[in-house]
Ligand SMILES: Cc1ncc(COP(=O)(O)O)c(C=O)c1O
C-alpha cells in the first residue's frame with residue numbers, strides 16, 4: 001500500500017542531505033567534543049560551525065544559540081530558567097490558553113512554586129490580542145511567553161507586536177517557534193524576542209535535538225547542571241551528529257522557504273476549499289489567512305476525529321486528530337476549546353499537515369476518499385440523522 | 387596508520403549495525419510515537435522494544451525504565467526529582483567527592499538553595515568510608531547518590547554494602563547510583579543493592595550520543611524535570627529520539643558481556659605489566675582488583691605534564707585522556723585525583739586509558755612504546771631546564 005503522509009506537524013522525514021552530513025559524523029567524527037586531542041577538537045569545530053549556521057539563519061549571534069534535546073526542553077528551560085533567575089523582580093508570567101503543553105504544563109508547575117500565571121484567551125480564530133498582553137502586564141510581570149504558530153490550528157500570532165509591548169515594559173519575551181520555524185521567515189532581532197525555542201524534527205532534521213535562542217544579557221538559570229558544555233549553560237555530552245544535522249536542516253528549510261511556503265499554501269487552500277464545499281457540516285479551525293502554510297484543521301460534526309483517522313490509516317493516509325502529543329488522550333484539545341468549540345465539535349476534528357514533499361496527487365487522493373469515509377461513519381453515528 | 391582509540395570512557399564509536407538501523411528510522415520509519423496512525427505505532431513499538439531490552443538486562447519491569455537525552459539529564463532529573471519530592475520530610479542529601487559533575491553540580495545547586503549537603507571523602511583507592519556514610523545518614527536524609535564505577539580511575543563502589551547501610555539507617559532515604567560507566571559492561575544488581583534509581587547513557591557503550599535513560603523503582607512517583615506532552619508516562623516529555631533508541635536496541639542485543647570482560651581483563655593485565663617495566667616513576671591508580679573496572683586504567687607519571695604527553699601520543703594517532711573529558715578542558719587538576727591523594731609531583735602526569743571491545747594487545751604494545759618514548763623525551767627536556 002502506498003503511504004501518504006499528512007502529519008508533517010507531528011514530525012517530518014529527514015532530508016536526505018541532512019542524513020548525508022550526519023552519517024560521517026557518526027562514523028568518523030565520534031570523538032567527545034570536550035576531549036582536548038584533535039579528534040575531539042574536530043567534533044568541537046563541527047558544533048561551532050553548526051552554531052554559526054543556526055545563528056546566521058535566525059539573525060542571531062552564535063553565542064546566543066544553545067543546543068538542547070528538543071523543543072520541549074527549550075520551552076522548559078526558557079520558562080523555568082528565567083522565572084527562577086528573576087524572581088527577585090516579580091512572580092508574574094503571561095501566556096496564552098493555546099500554548100503547547102511544553103509551555104502550559106511548565107507554567108502550571110511554576111504556579112505550584114509561588115508564581116502567578118495569566119492565561120490569555122484567544123478569539124474564535126485562535127488569535128491573541130496584543131492589547132490583552134499589554135493590559136495584563138503589571139509591576140510583578142517578569143516573563144511573557146506566546147507561541148509563534150499553533151501546532152493544532154496553525155494560527156500565527158502577532159509576535160512582533162507582542163515583542164514591542166514586552167520591550168516597552170521591560171519584560172522578557174519568549175516564543176515557542178517550534179512550528180513556525182521553517183515555514184515563516186524569522187529574524188530574532190526584528191521580532192524583539194528575548195528567547196525562542198526551535199526543534200529539529202519539525203524541519204526535516206533529526207529527533208532529539210533543538211535549540212534555545214537566548215538574547216545576550218538575558219538572566220536565566222540552568223535547567224541541566226553538570227559538565228561545562230554549551231558555555232556552562234547546558235550540560236551533557238553534545239550530540240554532535242544531531243547538531244550538525246540540525247544546522248543543515250535549518251539551512252535547507254530557510255533556503256527554500258518562500259518557494260515551499262507558496263507551494264504549501266496553494267495545496268492547503270485547495271484542500272480547505274474542497275473539504276468545505278464537498279462535505280456538510282464541517283468548519284475550518286484557525287485563521288483563514290494568518291495560518292501556517294501547511295496546516296489544515298477541520299471539525300466534522302457527529303463523528304469522532306479518531307475514527308476518521310483510523311479509517312484513513314487503513315488506506316495509507318497518515319493524519320492527526322489533534323496534536324500528536326495529546327492525541328493519545330481522550331480529552332478534547334484545549335486549543336479547540338479555547339477557540340470556543342463545544343466538546344462534541346472538538347471531538348470531531350482532524351488535522352492534515354502538508355510538507356515539502358506533499359503532491360497534488362496525494363491531496364486529491366485524500367479529497368477523493370474523505371467524503372465517503374465521513375458518510376460511512378456518520379451513518380453509524382447515533383448523533384447523526386440525515 | 388590506523389587510529390588507536392583508548393578513550394572509550396569519554397565516548398565510543400557507534401556499532402555499524404546500529405548506524406544502519408538509525409538511518410532506516412530517519413529515512414523511512416520516521417513517525418512520531420504519539421501519532422495514532424500506523425507510522426506512529428511503528429515508532430512506538432521501536433521505543434518499547436528498547437525499553438524491554440533494557441529492563442531485561444537490569445531484571446526490572448519495563449515501566450521502570452525512562453529515556454532521557456543522556457546521562458547528564460538522567461542524573462539531574464533523578465536527583466532533582468528525589469529532592470523535590472521529599473524536601474518536606476528532610477533536608478540532607480549525601481554524595482561523594484568523586485562523582486561526575488552532572489551529579490556534583492546538582493548537589494552544589496541544592497547546597498546554594500540551603501540544603502544540608504554532605505560530600506563524603508574517599509580513601510586512596512577512591513572508596514567511600516562506610517562508617518562515615520553511616521554516621522552521615524540521619525533522620526533528615528532524603529537521598530544518597532553514589533556512582534558505581536568512577537569515570538577517571540575505574541574504582542567500583544560497593545553498592546550492595548552502601549545500599550544496606552542506607553536502608554538500615556533510614557527507610558525514607560532514596561538511593562541513587564550513576565551507572566553511566568558500568569551499564570552494559572558490568573552486572574548491575576538493582577535488587578541486592580537496594581537501588582531506587584540509576585542512570586545510564588548510550589554513547590559510552592557504542593550507542594548514539596544524546597540518548598540515555600534512568601531506572602526508577604515502581605511507585606516512587608518522582609516529579610519530572612521536563613514537562614509537556616506527557617511522553618514516557620508523563621515523566622519525561624518531548625518527542626522521543628526514535629532513531630537513536632532503535633539503534634540502541636541493536637547495540638544492546640549485540641553485547642557479549644562475557645567476551646568483553648575477558649578481553650578487558652587481559653588488556654588491563656597486559657597494559658599494567660608492560661607499563662611498569664617500560665617507564666619508571668609511575669603509579670597505577672587502577673590496580674587489577676575486583677573492585678576496579680577492567681576497562682579503565684589511570685596512571686600517574688612523575689614530572690610529566692599529562693597534557694603534553696597526550697598531545698605527543700595524539701601525533702601518533704593514539705588517543706587517551708588526562709582525566710574525564712568533561713573536566714579535561716578546565717585548567718585545573720581533577721577533583722577525583724585530588725580526592726584520592728595522588729602525590730603532588732605525580733598528579734599532573736595522570737593519563738587515563740579506557741578500552742572498548744575493539745581494542746587489541748597489539749595496540750597496547752604500540753601505546754606503551756610511544757608512552758615510554760615520549761615520557762623520556764619530556765622528562766629529559768624538563769630536567770634540562
Ligand atoms: C508548538 C510546539 N512546541 C513544542 C513542541 C515540542 O517539541 P519537541 O517534540 O522537539 O520536544 C512541539 C512538538 O511536539 C510543538 O508543536
Ligand SMILES: Cc1ncc(COP(=O)(O)O)c(C=O)c1O
Pocket residue numbers: 235236237395455456457458459461486488533535536537564566567587588589597598712
Ligand atoms: C560517570 C558519568 N556520569 C555521567 C556522565 C554524563 O553522561 P552524558 O555524557 O551522557 O551526559 C558521564 C560521561 O560524560 C560519566 O562518565
